[in-house]
Amino acid sequence: DAKTTQPNSMESNEEEPVHLPCNHSTISGTDYIHWYRQLPSQGPEYVIHGLTSNVNNRMASLAIAEDRKSSTLILHRATLRDAAVYYCILRDHGQNFVFGPGTRLSVLP
Amino acid sequence: KAGVTQTPRYLIKTRGQQVTLSCSPISGHRSVSWYQQTPGQGLQFLFEYFSETQRNKGNFPGRFSGRQFSNSRSEMNVSTLELGDSALYLCASSLDRGRATGELFFGEGSRLTVL
Numbered sequence: 001d002a003k004t005t006q007p008n009s010m011e012s013n014e015e016e017p018v019h020l021p022c023n024h025s026t027i028s029g030t031d032y033i034h035w036y037r038q039l040p041s042q043g044p045e046y047v048i049h050g051l052t053s054n055v056n057n058r059m060a061s062l063a064i065a066e067d068r069k070s071s072t073l074i075l076h077r078a079t080l081r082d083a084a085v086y087y088c089i090l091r092d093h094g095q096n097f098v099f100g101p102g103t104r105l106s107v108l109p
Numbered sequence: 110k111a112g113v114t115q116t117p118r119y120l121i122k123t124r125g126q127q128v129t130l131s132c133s134p135i136s137g138h139r140s141v142s143w144y145q146q147t148p149g150q151g152l153q154f155l156f157e158y159f160s161e162t163q164r165n166k167g168n169f170p171g172r173f174s175g176r177q178f179s180n181s182r183s184e185m186n187v188s189t190l191e192l193g194d195s196a197l198y199l200c201a202s203s204l205d206r207g208r209a210t211g212e213l214f215f216g217e218g219s220r221l222t223v224l
Contacts, residue, residue: 030209031209032209032210036213041217042215042217043113043199043201043215043216043217043218044152044199044201044213044215045215046212046213046214049210049212087152091209092209093208093209094206095209096142096154096157096165096167097142097154097213098154099144099151099152099153099154100151101151102151
């Protein structure tokens with residue numbers, strides 16, 4: 001079973017920041033937090049991952065709570081192309097990725 | 110470099126038939142995983158192959174099987190098709206298996222419709 005909880009859906013206006021939350025209260029010390037997204041009619045694609053510290057890349061930022069029981073994926077300026085289902089996944093060494101239902105993000109022009 | 114390639118992209122079968130789907134991973138990637146995606150169940154893990162050996166298997170009946178070849182290409186087979194097998198079948202490759210930081214690269218999927 002997925003070990004994360006995400007809102008079913010969220011809406012954002014174009015060119016505004018988006019904060020996608022994820023709760024993972026049972027996270028273990030060796031679980032990495034991964035985010036993937038699935039655009040319409042495509043397979044999922046990697047967004048970002050982290051362990052304890054906040055992470056930034058060209059696509060997004062990942063803010064991890066100090067107790068690691070929650071995290072937030074931040075899209076700094078949402079575009080229409082960011083409309084997708086976003087999956088928050090915990091993964092430890094040797095484990096497979098377990099995808100939950102994710103958050104469906106709608107971006108309004 | 111070329112991404113993960115899945116063939117065929119679309120196919121229609123009837124109940125009781127069998128189907129074989131193919132996946133060519135990114136060059137140099139040795140791990141191939143398969144997922145089934147349906148509107149009701151979401152993305153569900155089927156199995157993972159690494160170095161021609163099945164390393165992990167999800168909770169699917171024995172009608173679902175797979176294999177990996179020495180060039181890392183993988184096939185999955187579903188026998189005695191049922192209506193509920195209609196789904197998008199996604200293949201993902203990665204450099205190695207099991208690293209917590211490893212990234213999965215997905216193909217566009219094979220959409221199977223069972224009539």
